[in-house]
Amino acid sequence: MDRVGIREQIRLLSVKRFEDMFQNDFLLTWEKKEEEISAVLATAEILRHMRLLKISTRAFHSGLAVAIFRDKSTRTRYSFRAASDLLGLSVDEIDEEKSQVAHGETVRETANMLSFLTEVIGIRDDIFLGQGNRYMRDVAVAVSEGYESGVLPTRPTVLNLQCDIDHPTQTLADLLHLINFFGGVERLKGKKIAVTWAYSPSYGKPLSVPQGLIGLMTRFGMNVFLAHPEGYDLLSSVEERALKNASNSGGSFIKTDSMEDAFDGADIVYPKSWAPFSVMEERTELLQKGDLKGMAVLEKRALNLNKKYSDWECSEELLKKTKNGNALYMHCLPADISGVSCERGEVQASVFERYRLLTYREAGYKPYIIAAIILLSRLNNPAELLLKCLEGFRGTED
Amino acid sequence: MDRVGIREQIRLLSVKRFEDMFQNDFLLTWEKKEEEISAVLATAEILRHMRLLKISTRAFHSGLAVAIFRDKSTRTRYSFRAASDLLGLSVDEIDEEKSQVAHGETVRETANMLSFLTEVIGIRDDIFLGQGNRYMRDVAVAVSEGYESGVLPTRPTVLNLQCDIDHPTQTLADLLHLINFFGGVERLKGKKIAVTWAYSPSYGKPLSVPQGLIGLMTRFGMNVFLAHPEGYDLLSSVEERALKNASNSGGSFIKTDSMEDAFDGADIVYPKSWAPFSVMEERTELLQKGDLKGMAVLEKRALNLNKKYSDWECSEELLKKTKNGNALYMHCLPADISGVSCERGEVQASVFERYRLLTYREAGYKPYIIAAIILLSRLNNPAELLLKCLEGFRGTED
């Protein structure tokens, strides 16, 4: 896309209705209207193409992006940092073991202490079922109080970088990948996507990605199939949301306990392991009690349960059942690849290798999705600012 | 404050005499002249109001702010980072366990190795009594040598982010809070402030905040009461300084062993726990020997000593004794709140809750105090630069 194309995309963005995003949080995709989701995707693409033309979008001339990671992360950490740099924000990453957060400080206080010059607080908290999203909302309430009482000059945006319920920056990157792969959001209508459980020799993987997928992809007229063995249910409230979405969008949401059924004729497959809900609940309790022995017992039991379903693997044979035998394979990475990263895992090595670079491309949208959300939630008129950036070209030329 | 008001404040700043701060360190407030303290406060307010109007003050177009934290920190870490970002400096935080500092390198060498492109070195070193401030001065001597011998192109400013003696960025934020709360520095004259020990179920808290407070607040004509149980003395040299300050400023510095006396008719109360001097001395020795068993014995003894004074709590009843029963409560945070963060602590929950947002506001001045000190110690003509920033508005508009 050249400058003229970008200018036109900015014009199209400027007429969308997303004013409710301004000074608001981004915690669950299904709390956002269609036009807001659409504005995020459009802004991400504008930012990506401006970056390709080396047009600076460092729009902020001061301000921090605070990152609170309560779980390990490589790609989301990097994406948040890259997005912040793209917009001119400095990152302050809070290591909860080093800071006084560890001494039992209340969330309320810490949230304000980290917000005096902060534009956005990105949080990953996906370990504890029933806690991660709640923690984010506690932070949101705290900074609202700080802002309303004049303690904070602006109210920072709280951005979900993965919780126990949703992983919005991942699924929006997935969606943008689908749109670009198939040539437009309207082309997704009627497409069948198989969101299926897959075997992994590890346990305790969060439910946020499959939940986020069924909560988002059902909004675009797709036929979303959710497949998993008995006992590996997702949050029922998210499933209900998916059903409602599908009925609104003219798509469908269908559950099955057969990976084959889900793959049958599918345009897209997203096979990924997750823990049974009940195991996650038990794990949360044990973690909070610090019961290491109980954790070990649970792990053994959970792994044994997993093993019963070790044939839930995205194999060449299964793929043959998909549309023309070549459905688009997707994964949020890292995948458990049979014979590569583990003996037997989520996907056969030859399948993964064929789609590997496409999964990288999928991941590459995340920094722009994050930057787009920051821009739309911080600026009253982001289109105007993007135009200014387009005009004030000062990038490095080569 | 609007642009016209800011311009006037910059003009007032420009006629103050603070030229000795240029290329100098900031280690103890009582090493700074009244007009220098006043310039720091004025600059902090200018920066804060420019930020409120989204006027960029990223004055530095290259340069590092090095942070060396030898103790846990959330709010000072964040404040240093926010201040650096506000001025356009990149932060390099030294984790002493990861770097080769841990291998017994001399301070002299490391100080220079971290200074080649550095504008400021912020240090927190409050664990070892008799060591923290000395370490900062060792760093200062080292970078002076490096600068004078041509190794370093500029001599970075050494900034005390809390040592065993003083915590200047905290107490200056406290002072600015007082000035804004009461409506001007001249209104502080004659006000009674109670700096008192309070009970905490932990031990080993640094003495730097109460010491810093009596060393600073005595300079503005206030009546500073210092209250603590027997054996919880502060450094006598700081107390002597406080006496001298009070006599110069027309205020007073009075010691008492009764929290009630200190609160009686007070305009401001600052109840906060600290360790007895002798305990800190013993602890320093044990820490340096790595004597964990001795540490445990000392902890038990110190906590038992503390318990004798568990009635030193900022209660509703005590507050009633203050001026009109509603003295301004202050704390550097986090406070030990009875029934909230501990069974019994420094302050009753209902008292803290009533003043909670005011303590947040107090903390919110710290980034601007730090930025002001950096600006005044790095620039020959900071007023001129601030004017330029005021004219060159390029911030984000919303």
Added chain:
Amino acid sequence: MDRVGIREQIRLLSVKRFEDMFQNDFLLTWEKKEEEISAVLATAEILRHMRLLKISTRAFHSGLAVAIFRDKSTRTRYSFRAASDLLGLSVDEIDEEKSQVAHGETVRETANMLSFLTEVIGIRDDIFLGQGNRYMRDVAVAVSEGYESGVLPTRPTVLNLQCDIDHPTQTLADLLHLINFFGGVERLKGKKIAVTWAYSPSYGKPLSVPQGLIGLMTRFGMNVFLAHPEGYDLLSSVEERALKNASNSGGSFIKTDSMEDAFDGADIVYPKSWAPFSVMEERTELLQKGDLKGMAVLEKRALNLNKKYSDWECSEELLKKTKNGNALYMHCLPADISGVSCERGEVQASVFERYRLLTYREAGYKPYIIAAIILLSRLNNPAELLLKCLEGFRGTED
């Protein structure tokens, strides 16, 4: 150097032939042509003098500099960060224990995940013999694949911040120090430099510095003497390279097992400890197996071997044998100083003290060397950009 001088240096740079550096890696100095090495040195000096005049060279208006440190580091970490700041890049430092790199992710995937908006990836990996440089090349292959397949918008430069074979940013800083000390690169012709092993009470120090030195210094017509006790050989392939270099440049490369011979009449001495090749090989194997007991046995044996050569110390007496008794002493720091950082080490305290500030100055070139390599490998026309920076002065004045 004033602006006119800098302008002239930029003109001289612009006619050098270094176009092959563009979008390429920097892994070993001997893979670079003479004119490329010369361009790095010239650019480093231009950047240094622009910094001295407070001329901003923050040329990049977005982009990350990713640092992957697989070993402790103070000065190279700082130098990389300072260089990135100098050019306007934000640093993302990967802590391999915190990120998912630790979970057995393939290098290929991680390299791409960290490269979406990345200009340079700096890597230190000097622990495992035969692995560090190979790891860097794996990363390079991975990002090439990502770039060629359209996953990455640009192909980041992989920069060696010390591996098992070479330490190019160190030795280039050393070289620039020599050039400035002796007054020009042509003055190095015929100079004798003693790269010699020295005793240290530690073991397992990398071979990369001495290897890097003989691989680089032999290219400038110097007479390079390599001295070490029997069994402390360097990689034979690097020694062969040194011989070839010397023959091309009109210098020489001579091996000896006598520190005295190496010092005899030397203009420059670089006494530094390193581990015997065979010990490093064994250590690599034990480390990979996690054999702690084997490591302890090896350490004991290696230290005993070292002790046999504890007279390999850079003493006042030895120095007297050098040219006029005052050869230039060099070290990459930190040095093991007899009676200071250890009982007996690489250098006598009085010798080190006399040259201490010169070794600091030597270290001070590293940030500029790193920045120069980044600039030359990222920009098609770095000279033009430097001219623009020279014209667009917006720095802080004092």
